[in-house]
Amino acid sequence: MTLTKKPESRPAKNPWGLAAGGDVPWEYAPAPEATDHIRIEPEYGLFIGNEFRPSKPRKTFTVINPATEEPLAKVAHASKADVNRAVAAALGAHRSTWSKLPGRERAKYLYRIARILQERSREFAVVESMNSGKPIKESRDVDVPLAAAHFFYYAGWADKLEYAFPNRQPRSLGVAAQVIPWNFPLLMLAWKIAPALAAGNTVVLKPASTTPLTAYLFADVVRQADLPPGVVNIITGPGEIGMELVTHPDVSKVAFTGSTAVGKMIARAVAGSGKKVTLELGGKAANVVFDDAPLDQAIEGIINGIYFNQGEVCCAGSRLFVQESVYEPLIDKLKARLGTLRVGDPLDKNTDIGAINSAGQLAKVQELVDSGIAEGAEIFQPDCELPTRGFFFRPTLFTGVSQSHRIAQEEIFGPVLSVLTFRTPEEAIEKANNTPYGLSAGVWTEKGSRIFKMVSAMKAGVVWANTFNRFDPTSPFGGYKESGYGREGGTHGLGAYLDLSGNGGNGR
Numbered sequence: 001m002t003l004t005k006k007p008e009s010r011p012a013k014n015p016w017g018l019a020a021g022g023d024v025p026w027e028y029a030p031a032p033e034a035t036d037h038i039r040i041e042p043e044y045g046l047f048i049g050n051e052f053r054p055s056k057p058r059k060t061f062t063v064i065n066p067a068t069e070e071p072l073a074k075v076a077h078a079s080k081a082d083v084n085r086a087v088a089a090a091l092g093a094h095r096s097t098w099s100k101l102p103g104r105e106r107a108k109y110l111y112r113i114a115r116i117l118q119e120r121s122r123e124f125a126v127v128e129s130m131n132s133g134k135p136i137k138e139s140r141d142v143d144v145p146l147a148a149a150h151f152f153y154y155a156g157w158a159d160k161l162e163y164a165f166p167n168r169q170p171r172s173l174g175v176a177a178q179v180i181p182w183n184f185p186l187l188m189l190a191w192k193i194a195p196a197l198a199a200g201n202t203v204v205l206k207p208a209s210t211t212p213l214t215a216y217l218f219a220d221v222v223r224q225a226d227l228p229p230g231v232v233n234i235i236t237g238p239g240e241i242g243m244e245l246v247t248h249p250d251v252s253k254v255a256f257t258g259s260t261a262v263g264k265m266i267a268r269a270v271a272g273s274g275k276k277v278t279l280e281l282g283g284k285a286a287n288v289v290f291d292d293a294p295l296d297q298a299i300e301g302i303i304n305g306i307y308f309n310q311g312e313v314c315c316a317g318s319r320l321f322v323q324e325s326v327y328e329p330l331i332d333k334l335k336a337r338l339g340t341l342r343v344g345d346p347l348d349k350n351t352d353i354g355a356i357n358s359a360g361q362l363a364k365v366q367e368l369v370d371s372g373i374a375e376g377a378e379i380f381q382p383d384c385e386l387p388t389r390g391f392f393f394r395p396t397l398f399t400g401v402s403q404s405h406r407i408a409q410e411e412i413f414g415p416v417l418s419v420l421t422f423r424t425p426e427e428a429i430e431k432a433n434n435t436p437y438g439l440s441a442g443v444w445t446e447k448g449s450r451i452f453k454m455v456s457a458m459k460a461g462v463v464w465a466n467t468f469n470r471f472d473p474t475s476p477f478g479g480y481k482e483s484g485y486g487r488e489g490g491t492h493g494l495g496a497y498l499d500l501s502g503n504g505g506n507g508r
């Protein structure tokens, strides 16, 4: 689907002899990943108590491949009664088995899951790319290995909770309700389930409606790893089902990743209930480039910061602040690099930018891009061909952006970069912090002292220096302000799934 009109003019050739923003002067042969080793069932039931069961009443919805718009499978549409069944299974498993197992036994299950994820990594990568639209090189090299790494990491903590939180008598909370988004379906599942299980909780997870397939593939891993029934339950259904789940009276812990609007609704709905809550919400990260930064390295960081996963990343470096003295060379290099990005089939190993996850998200990206043009910013897009079917969008760059433009204020969640300028570090800090969000930021400079100054002054949960979008299970991740609260990853992420009050749990 092509929605964006092509740019009218292109700058002159760059020093590499490549027209800025122009198509690369050679073509790669197609390099499609094989799909004959994967098996997608025609229909998936809800995964409750280690069994796939139809919803009650029996109802399904169809999941499609965003790159082809073809149906992939039908999945169960859970009802309120199904939420009750799933929570009851999780509560039963918590009381009867999981909370009673010694940490070293829980660890064995987590290690087993991690190893199975590694063994079945090709299968997971292909299904993830087919269902989400992300390029296979990202699902293969980032999503799946990191998901396994989260299970390995938290397996290591399962029998060491007393060392992680000395003198705090850590105890599991009970049932964790986990609602996750569509941009990193398997990775978000791992971020949620690994620490929950390591801490001795059981879970009910609701994936996003557009991307449930790797979660149901993971259900198969749960059975393969012989987890006791009810420890991991997975249900699919629309947003209201997510709300039923998080507000269920037998749920002790709520973990949500998604939009700020829904995060606020959840916070209001569970306020005063005594449930422990972590919210990982939207972002509008500032990526700040000083004039002493190594420009070529910065270009790669900027590209990775905003075009990784089609820009559908909560911590994407979507606002680029460039020091005025290097603005022109940097923009020239950036436009040239944009022209080398390959947009297309997510299953092709050469693809850099795959499909946007849904028609709705594509329309949102287009609407915000249109607003940028209408408000007077200057658009640049490389002149690349887009597939005729599927939800694709060209990598987009806006210059001449002012702070008040919607494209500088709102989370676009697409491959769209807004470029602004600054003169002094103080101005960069002021502008970078001028957002309701505070999830991540980046700084590019050769001066260590400047890195420390910027890192301390930028109000963001994660600040990368001379790199961007690097993730590690040992490192806590989370936001300030409207980007949410609580941390995932590291011992911070483990603490979010434990009662550390010393009162012996909340007895749910």
Ligand code: NDP
Binding pocket: 179, 180, 181, 182, 183, 206, 207, 208, 209, 210, 237, 238, 239, 240, 241, 242, 243, 257, 258, 259, 260, 262, 263, 265, 266, 280, 281, 282, 283, 313, 314, 361, 364, 411, 412, 413
């Ligand atoms: P949502 O926040 O609506 O979806 C995230 C998850 O929450 C999904 O599982 C969704 O289910 C579920 N959900 C939706 N409504 C409710 C509700 N009322 N109560 C409980 N759970 C609910 O994100 P969208 O998919 O609508 O995306 C909209 C925008 O949000 C994006 O354009 C982007 O800007 C931002 N976003 C941010 C993310 C992040 O990582 N920070 C991730 C995803 C989106 P279902 O899929 O069934 O609707």
